[in-house]
Amino acid sequence: MPRRLIAIAAAAATAAGTVALSSAGPAQGADPIDYAALGDSYSAASGVMPTAPGSPAQCLRSALNYPNVIAERTGARLTDVTCGAAQTKDFTAAQYPGIRPQVDALSADTDVVTLTIGGNDSGIFIRAALTCSIAGFFTGGMGSPCKDQNGSSFEDTVRDKTYPDLVDALRAVRAKAPNAEIAVLGYPWIVPATGGCFDKITIAAGDIPYMRSLQATLNDAVGRAAAETGATYVDLNGLSDGHDVCQPPGVRWIEPPIGAQNSIFAHPNALGEREMAAAAMAALDLG
Template sequence: MRRFATVLVTACAAVSAVAVLGPSPVGAAASPLRYVALGDSYSAASGTLPPDPTAAPQCLRSTVNYPHVIAATIKATLTDVTCGGAETGDYFEAQYPGVAPQLDAVSARTQLITMTIGGNDSGVFIDSILQCGVLGTAALGQGSPCKDKYGSSFEDTITRTTYPALVRALQAVRAKAPHARVAILGYPWILPAKDGCFPQMPVAKGDVPYLRHEQATLNDAVRRAAARTGATYVDVSGVSNGHDACQAPGVRWVEPVVGGTNPVIVHPNALGESKLAARTITVLKLAKSAA
């Protein structure tokens, strides 16, 4: 009984200390944070050098993607399974032979999860930019041929199909890692609010606000899915404004179709990835390492 009493007193003292001190802030634990990065090419920084030698070649993952920048900044232990071209369905099934479903990397021990996902679902967002580019080139940058042809169909698909797919993916992430901080980033602006920069971005002048509004609809779907599932939405629309693909090198975060430095067109460069990392660290209040 005396031994039991001693153990009980020691345990109570430990509990009291925790109650007084409170939980440690994210990133301040003695051991490195267990961090898993999920998502598509905007998470993977597809096409941006240098490539990640641990990634499957098809994924075009870079070692300067925002997960790597975050992990280096806060000294986290990173498991990076981001992969170019990923859809929410690739969380559950293999995207390529030999590339496991992304959710396989997540466990109950995972403490931090980030992602950018949804833009490839139903072939809407990225494909719409390419399709509008073809029509814009044929129209020599004039008019609004993409809006005239497709109307609200792109945004309708985002609302009806992409949004529920995002909810399903985030719910599955939460089920596998119930105690993790989960963050999903919006997509940085690809086009300015008006005019554009034909032919660097071969979108007709009248289709620039059309595509910008479509991107806003996608980001809003991401935001709503995060709110519904208890994830944190990292809004990058404000910080990326003025850094679209029409801006000069060193200012733009996303590379254009013509005259860019990234062979994977209309994707973030190293500057963009570093800024996405910084925004995520700020929103999540992740502690930076003193080292």
């Protein structure tokens, strides 16, 4: 349990005893949780309107992202430095001129940290999505042209490069926030396990399992990095199953390229962000 949550519980117990023994009036409320949100476009909810007031334009940070949902539901004091297109390297180096490394938002007083990171590293996921969509378009959705062209290269990069970079990034977070409870969220499923929906995303039917396997490999890397660094992994594999881009509005958590309700495809919508918030809160026992 985060240090400040323990303090809040202790304060509540003390206040209860004071009320029982005297009539000196209500106890003062405990300080809110110091909560810092780091991460990429899945944390920033890039493409979900409205934009967070005062946020850097290039970060595409939404006022409805899961950190804001968590802060609203818990009363936490939020420092939100999430930024679209962030990679693990941007935790310790400036992503854009004038934007500080994300770990600079942390301190020994930080109680809770949430983040989603790794999907942009080496350009793997967006490159795979675009490559497979283009390949599927030119084959009319037939066969597995993306798998045939690229084989295991995407997953090999996640295992060999993204995973160690995730470990380094999470160690940097821990070093800056030694007293915090750190929750690392996985990525909700973008495509279903089989079948696909060519009218929404032009990935060939034979490449749908290929893309799903790539995302499973990425989430496995995120989970293993969290375990290695003592962070809590928020596993969204089961929760997000059946909420992929092929589902109708109101069911899907991720928007498709064709008929999207967001301005950025293959990213969570407002419903997805709320569900990610709920999962993180449950994992951290925040209400």
